[in-house]
Amino acid sequence: MTDTPAAPTDPFAPDALNAREGLDPVDPAFVHVLRVTTALTLLPLAVAATLVDILVMPRIGGPFGLLSVAAWLIAITMIVSFPARRVTRWGFKIGEGQLRVARGWLFRTDTIVPFVRVQHIDVGQGPVERLFGLSHLVVHTSGTHNSMVTLPGLHADLAAAMRETIRRHIQTDFA
Numbered sequence: 193m194t195d196t197p198a199a200p201t202d203p204f205a206p207d208a209l210n211a212r213e214g215l216d217p218v219d220p221a222f223v224h225v226l227r228v229t230t231a232l233t234l235l236p237l238a239v240a241a242t243l244v245d246i247l248v249m250p251r252i253g254g255p256f257g258l259l260s261v262a263a264w265l266i267a268i269t270m271i272v273s274f275p276a277r278r279v280t281r282w283g284f285k286i287g288e289g290q291l292r293v294a295r296g297w298l299f300r301t302d303t304i305v306p307f308v309r310v311q312h313i314d315v316g317q318g319p320v321e322r323l324f325g326l327s328h329l330v331v332h333t334s335g336t337h338n339s340m341v342t343l344p345g346l347h348a349d350l351a352a353a354m355r356e357t358i359r360r361h362i363q364t365d366f367a
Contacts, residue, residue, distance in 0.1 A: 214285055215283030215284060215285050215292070215294055216283060216284055216285060217279075217280075217282065217283055218279060218282045218283075218284070218343075218344065218345030218346065219326055219345050219346060219347050219350075220279070221324040221325065221326055221345075221347075222279050222282075222324075222326060222344065222345030223275050223276050223279045224275075224324055225320050225321055225323075225324055225326060225344075225345070226274075226275030226278060226279065227271055227272075227275045228320045228323075229320055230270055230271050230274065230275055231267075231271050232320075234266075234267040234270060234271060235267060237263065237267070238260075238263040238264050238266075238267040241259050241260060241262075241263030241264075242259075242260040242263065242264075244259060245257060245258070245259040245260040246260075277297055278297060279345065281295060281296055281297045281300075282294070282295045282343075282344070282345060283295070284343050286354055286357060286358075289306060289307050289308070289361060290304050290305060290306045290307060291304070291305045291307070291331060291341070291343075291354075291358065292304045292305075293305070293341055293343050303338070303341050305331050305333055305341050307358055307361040307362060308362075309333040309334050309335070310331055310332070310333055310358055310361075310362055311332045311333060311334055312332050313329065313330070313331055313332070313355045313358050313359060314329070314330040314332070314355075315327050315328070315329055315330075315348075315351045315352055315355050316328050316330060317348065321344075325347060325348055326344075326345060326346060326347060326348060326351075327346055327347070327348045327351035327352070328342055328343060328344040328345070328346065328351065329342070329343045329346055329351045329354055329355060330342050330343075331343075331358065
């Protein structure tokens with residue numbers, strides 16, 4: 193019986209972001225963050241569409257209510273379904289002197305950041321993330337193209353621990 197080498201993982205396979213492929217998922221509470229931010233973006237647009245429907249449609253003889261119903265259905269659909277789908281398509285792995293961040297549903301990206309290329313690391317937290325105890329990690333690298341990699345949806349303690357892990361590797365690499 194011969195040992196065959198494992199085939200390289202295809203980062204663009206449909207199940208490439210599952211834990212089976214060695215990637216850790218973002219925190220499940222991130223779906224709530226995305227829902228709130230999506231709602232904060234879309235609800236004012238739906239309200240504006242309703243106001244246009246109420247104020248303009250009767251004057252031009254257009255179909256009253258159609259614009260409002262369409263705007264609210266689109267907003268509700270996007271608030272309920274899209275965030276959950278986006279969260280399942282994020283994955284990360286830290287180790288072996290690198291950070292791997294894979295994301296995407298329609299357009300997929302698999303980024304590997306070697307720690308020796310890291311210039312500095314930020315841990316950020318917006319008001320909605322703070323509400324759910326989450327943070328995002330921003331890794332700035334040398335170079336110009338894609339010199340910033342952001343990993344959202346991390347528990348605040350995990351983001352701080354990842355920052356410290358990367359910082360320690362940077363210190364040992366240049367010490």
